Amino acid sequence: xxxxxxxxxxxxxxxxxxxxxxxxxxxxxxxxxxxxxxxxxxxxxxxxxxxxxxxxxxxxxxxxxxxxxxxxxxxxxxxxxxxxxxxxxxxxxxxxxxxxxxxxxxxxxxxxxxxxxxxxxxxxxxxxxxxxxxxxxxxxxxxxxxxxxxxxxxxxxxxxxxxxxxxxxxxxxxxxxxxxxxxxxxxxxxxxxxxxxxxxxxxxxxxxxxxxxxxxxxxxxxxx
Numbered sequence: 763x764x765x766x767x768x769x770x771x772x773x774x775x776x777x778x779x780x781x782x783x784x785x786x787x788x789x790x791x792x793x794x795x796x797x798x799x800x801x802x803x804x805x806x807x808x809x810x811x812x813x814x815x816x817x818x819x820x821x822x823x824x825x826x827x828x829x830x831x832x833x834x835x836x837x838x839x840x841x842x843x844x845x846x847x848x849x850x851x852x853x854x855x856x857x858x859x860x861x862x863x864x865x866x867x868x869x870x871x872x873x874x875x876x877x878x879x880x881x882x883x884x885x886x887x888x889x890x891x892x893x894x895x896x897x898x899x900x901x902x903x904x905x906x907x908x909x910x911x912x913x914x915x916x917x918x919x920x921x922x923x924x925x926x927x928x929x930x931x932x933x934x935x936x937x938x939x940x941x942x943x944x945x946x947x948x949x950x951x952x953x954x955x956x957x958x959x960x961x962x963x964x965x966x967x968x969x970x971x972x973x974x975x976x977x978x979x980x981x982x983x984x985x986x
Contacts, residue, residue, distance in 0.1 A: 804875060805932050806850040812882040812928070816889070834958065841951035848944040849932045855940070864937030874935025878928045885924025888913040892921070908967050910974055918980045919959075922952040926981065956980055 848854050864870050891912040913920035929948045933941025963971045979986055 801871065802852070805878065805935055808875070808878055808882065809846065809850060809928075809932075812886075815886055838951055838955055841947055841954075845929060845944040845947040845951070848940045848947070849929065849936065855938065859938065859940040859943070861939045862937050863939055863942065864934065866937055870937055871935045874931045874933070874937075877931030877934060879931070881924045881927025881929075881931055883924075884913065884927060885921050888920035888924060908963075908970055908974065910978070915978065916983050918974065918978050919952070919956055922956065923981050926952065952981075 848859070854860070891914065892909055917923045926945070926948055929941075930945050933945050935941075960971075960975070967974075
C-alpha cells in the first residue's frame with residue numbers, strides 16, 4: 763500500500779508530466795525529485811519570503827505612547843511560532859499529526875498554495891495601508907489615526923485576516939491533521955490579541971471606534 767506522500771508525488775507527476783516521448787529512467791528520477799522538493803519546501807519558502815517582506819516593511823513607524831506587556835507578547839509569539847512550526851517543519855508529519863484529512867491530490871496542494879499567497883498579499887497590502895500607525899506589538903502610537911478605508915473597510919484587522927488565510931491555505935495544501943491544529947492555534951492567538959487590542963483602541967478613539975465595530979467585522983466580512 764503506497765503512503766499518502768507517495769500518492770501526492772505520483773499525482774503531481776501525472777498532472778505535470780510532459781507529453782509521451784523519450785523520457786529515460788534518469789530523467790524520471792530527477793523529475794520526481796524535483797516534484798518532491800516542490801511539495802516539501804514550497805510552503806516554507808513562501809513563508810520565508812513573506813517574513814523577509816514583513817521585516818522590510820517594519821521600518822519607519824511612529825513612536826509609541828503605550829505598549830503591550832512583555833508576558834502577553836511572549837504568549838502570542840509562542841502560539842504563533844507553534845502554529846508555523848506545525849506547518850513548516852517535517853518532524854510534525856509523524857504519527858497522528860501526519861494523518862491526511864483531505865484527499866492527497868496536486869489540485870488540493872496548489873489551491874492551498876494559492877490561498878496562502880493571496881493571504882500573504884492581503885496582509886502586506888493592509889500593512890502598507892496602515893503606514894506608520896502599524897506595530898508588531900499591541901501599542902498606541904503618538905498621533906495614532908483610526909484607519910477605516912481600503913482593506914480596513916472589509917475587516918477591522920485585515921492583517922490578521924491575511925495571516926489566517928495564509929495558515930489555512932498551508933493546511934489545505936498539506937492536507938494533514940497538523941494543519942488543522944495550526945489553524946486552530948492561530949485563530950486562538952489572534953482572537954486573544956484582538957480582544958486586548960480593541961480595549962486599547964476603544965480607550966484611544968472612544969465612540970468613533972465603537973461605531974466602526976458596529977459597521978465592520980473583525981476578521982471575516984459579514985461573519986466574524
